[in-house]
Amino acid sequence: MKTQPPSGSRGRAGARISNLSPWLSLLCMVIYISVVEASPNHRRSRVSYRMKLPRHYSELRTSTRFLLITFLITWPAWWLNAVLTSAGIIDYSSPIGTAIHTAGVFGPTIAGLSLIPGGFTLKRGLAFTFGGLRRSLPWTSAFLVVPLVLLTAASDGLAEGFSPISAMGVFLAALMVSGGNEELGWRAVLEPELERRIPFFAACLATGAIWGLWHLPLWFTQGAGRETTPFLAFVALAVLLSFWLSALYRAGGCAFSCCLLHALANTLIGVLSLSNISLVIAAALALTGLSLAAFRRRLPIEEVCGGKPEWPAP
Template identity: 30%
Template sequence: MKQKKRSLKQIGFFLLYTFSITWLSWLVIIIGNKYFNALWYGEPLFWIPFLIGGLGPTISSYIIYRQFNEDFGNESFVRFVFGRKIDRKVWLIFGLFTIWRLLMIWVAFGISKPMSILSIIINLPLLILFGGLEELGWRGILQPKLEKVVNYLPSVLMVGIIWSIWHLPLWLIKGSPQTSLPFGLFLFSVIISSCSFTTLYKYTKNLFFCVLSHAWFNGCIGLALYVSNDGTLQLDLNWKAILVFSIELIVSIILGIAYSRKKSLLY
């Protein structure tokens, strides 16, 4: 009971910090657009509040780490991010996730040009900064703390919903990729991602691989949004896309449940 209360306290503080940092930063953009004809998507000054907002979960994860340092033992923040020793098994799991993403956009959206794939690799540092680093908060703090309060499946679903709601201000920023998607579709994709990244973290115990996978996923979806539609910001949700997303959801849930049950048997 004491551990659950402590986990709830950390969850509460994490959400308070994350939503405050992000929504206040993105509110600056919305106000700038509406009242000052400024901070339009893509302009140089736009990226400052946008980046600060996007780093909300990352900044909050470090604040929680410092605020509740005793829960992390003697583990440094770097160790918290990079986890255990990276062995061959970890690389294999990460490699399979990476290959699956390429297979996903090839099957679902017909993207197979080497130059398109190369563009993801070239832009990977930016994709990490503008998205990937969120994982320090979602998978590093929120998911494991929620699992101490509720079971695995409800926790994954809750993280997916919270993660989606966190993005809501982006629908008020003209030009953002989110404006091209119905929120229901975005919510569905984020819940799938929540299952996938949680499963990846469980099997690798390495947040940085979640960061890389998140960045890689954003890059792949970026290609689906732009390249497969001749530069038009639109996601072609055909039956093949629904199929591959559904496969990913089912496999991630099965692997996540299997890991959770195996761990509970050990203890």
């Protein structure tokens, strides 16, 4: 995920938008959860399991191994960047700063691909990424068109310095190296693994909170542009995005669909000059409603857990 520092009146409007819309959509989620999670049928459907202390790495749960790999790759790189930029040794936007940051971005991607059953191969990696794409196509189209149309209508056009061609370049970069690539870990591995043990909405909350915390070093990195965004507001937005992305994944079981939505979100936030707060809130609420509809038509967790082929039993 990415935020841009505000500038002038548009910046203040953007700040109000980013602070308000996540909370309204989260309120809708809370109301829905209070009904669904409290239903007797849902309580009876929960999976029960006994705790078992692992003796070595191979006995750790897949979700635990994923988090270990992810944070051991990302945080050393990003905290190093924070120290070097704060000390004035390098600039965040310099080639070295960019390389260090990019290395950290791939933590979830490497973790997800390394946990493919049977080990990573090109064929398994492609199946893991694109499996279920045709089945997911209607939902993917809806999740992409709704924010694109509403947020474009809510803007005064492209922000200064962007053209349609450069905006497409931002999208491709977000898809491959600055957002979309993360979904091979967060949504394709961690979220479904958690859903096998706790309810869907609790898994979204946990994944979103961990995802938000994962970004913490950026708030200590000079030049990363995060100082204008309150960290807790960012975590709330991460939880909301986690719900949208997880609902899309459960509806079709395709990790690449989530990559596209994540990349689109980063791109629209970065290249549009948002000004109409009502339409931005409408976009957030529309995506929340679409996510609830997708959740109601979700695939069984066994069909999506860990992608294709079968994930090892917990």
